[in-house]
Amino acid sequence: MTTMQNVDQRNWVGKLTTAERLGRYRAASAAGIIPYFRAAGSLLGPVVEMEGRDRLMLGSPNYLGLASHPEVIAGAKAAVDTYGTSLTGSRILNGTTVLHEQFEEELADWLQVESALVFTTGYQTNIGTISALVGPGDTVVSDSYAHASMLDGAGLSRAKLRGFRHNRMDLFEDSMERASRDGGRILVILDGLYSMEGDLPPLDEMLPICEKYGAAVMLDEAHSIGVLGERGTGAAELFGVEDKIDIRMGAMSKALAGVGGFIAGSKDLTDYLRVHARAFVFTTVGVPAAIGASLAAVRVRRTPEGQELAARLQRNARYFRDELTGLGLRLGPDGETLERTSPIIPVHIGDDTLAMRWWRELYDRGVFTGVALHPGVPLDGAILRISPMALHERGQLDQALEVFAEVQKVMSV
Numbered sequence: 001m002t003t004m005q006n007v008d009q010r011n012w013v014g015k016l017t018t019a020e021r022l023g024r025y026r027a028a029s030a031a032g033i034i035p036y037f038r039a040a041g042s043l044l045g046p047v048v049e050m051e052g053r054d055r056l057m058l059g060s061p062n063y064l065g066l067a068s069h070p071e072v073i074a075g076a077k078a079a080v081d082t083y084g085t086s087l088t089g090s091r092i093l094n095g096t097t098v099l100h101e102q103f104e105e106e107l108a109d110w111l112q113v114e115s116a117l118v119f120t121t122g123y124q125t126n127i128g129t130i131s132a133l134v135g136p137g138d139t140v141v142s143d144s145y146a147h148a149s150m151l152d153g154a155g156l157s158r159a160k161l162r163g164f165r166h167n168r169m170d171l172f173e174d175s176m177e178r179a180s181r182d183g184g185r186i187l188v189i190l191d192g193l194y195s196m197e198g199d200l201p202p203l204d205e206m207l208p209i210c211e212k213y214g215a216a217v218m219l220d221e222a223h224s225i226g227v228l229g230e231r232g233t234g235a236a237e238l239f240g241v242e243d244k245i246d247i248r249m250g251a252m253s254k255a256l257a258g259v260g261g262f263i264a265g266s267k268d269l270t271d272y273l274r275v276h277a278r279a280f281v282f283t284t285v286g287v288p289a290a291i292g293a294s295l296a297a298v299r300v301r302r303t304p305e306g307q308e309l310a311a312r313l314q315r316n317a318r319y320f321r322d323e324l325t326g327l328g329l330r331l332g333p334d335g336e337t338l339e340r341t342s343p344i345i346p347v348h349i350g351d352d353t354l355a356m357r358w359w360r361e362l363y364d365r366g367v368f369t370g371v372a373l374h375p376g377v378p379l380d381g382a383i384l385r386i387s388p389m390a391l392h393e394r395g396q397l398d399q400a401l402e403v404f405a406e407v408q409k410v411m412s413v
């Protein structure tokens with residue numbers, strides 16, 4: 001006898017086996033070209049052992065190389081020695097330590113804000129913050145390339161979402177004009193450094209428009225923290241607009257060599273989030289090792305050694321970008337107008353399968369790159385996402401460039 005429950009059960013299983021994206025994933029896996037879930041077997045440095053051989057790591061946001069820095073490793077170990085492996089509870093209950101308080105104080109000092117608040121991950125920071133700050137009746141205005149976690153936060157908030165095409169100022173102004181007619185509060189969400197395209201928002205043009213419409217601005221500095229600006233605090237510093245950004249968000253999972261996220265701003269903002277952000281209140285705090293590592297990473301970044309690492313990152317990225325341009329590959333914009341080089345170099349391939357084939361040819365020759373496929377990027381907008389680290393030697397970059405030239409020949413026949 002078929003019950004209603006059995007029918008539902010069958011439909012449910014059907015969804016799992018017929019989902020289009022899963023089918024493409026399985027087909028690419030069977031063809032051996034899937035770039036995802038490749039297991040590393042060694043420390044995250046300029047070279048990483050993966051699947052039985054060394055690969056030049058050009059696909060990691062370990063921009064400054066701090067994930068393998070002795071002082072950062074020592075910071076993580078000291079945190080484990082003092083606090084153990086896990087705090088087993090939310091920040092609001094038993095999950096706050098003296099280490100968190102120290103880290104938050106140092107972040108606030110570094111970013112020159114009143115207060116900072118650390119969350120378990122960057123993703124949770126964004127969904128928790130946005131969904132706590134706006135709600136039904138309000139409007140979120142978002143660049144179409146804003147990170148998924150910010151868009152998910154907007155979805156969770158049930159505010160109206162008005163997107164505009166990436167960095168298109170005419171469309172931004174249009175969205176703001178419409179948002180002002182929606183009648184509620186307006187929150188503008190932007191990335192400080194776009195994680196796939198590697199370009200920056202023109203904050204100098206955007207902020208006066210935000211001001212004109214009375215909008216609050218949230219800037220996600222996940223990829224720019226530690227990397228952009230003289231002090232290394234991100235795009236807001238680079239543009240000299242720190243006092244015009246209401247909510248500065250950063251992730252500890254990239255240049256800061258740990259895992260977690262933070263909000264930096266006024267004390268009123270962080271206190272409000274302490275008791276309203278559900279993704280802060282109802283989750284276990286990150287492991288002590290992550291906080292210890294990121295605190296040590298911030299300290300290294302604030303020394304002359306940290307300055308030099310940031311300068312080396314710029315030099316490496318500039319060199320690699322120029323050489324790839326010389327090969328005739330199609331690269332995205334690089335924020336050149338800011339006299340700064342983005343550490344993220346997108347090579348535009350277009351078709352998803354072609355991008356995976358490129359990835360595989362590079363990987364077989366000992367070079368690992370990131371790959372962004374649809375729906376992570378627009379349809380037929382597949383890219384190889386390349387990010388050299390500060391620690392790469394010129395010889396290693398040249399070796400990778402030779403591989404690129406070789407693969408380019410293979411792919412054009």
Ligand SMILES: Cc1ncc(COP(=O)(O)O)c(C=O)c1O
Pocket residue numbers: 121122123124126147149191195220222223251252253259260261
């Ligand atoms: C721009 C941006 N924001 C937020 C996040 C989320 O941070 P996390 O990985 O720490 O959760 C990421 C990356 O993962 C990101 O690229």
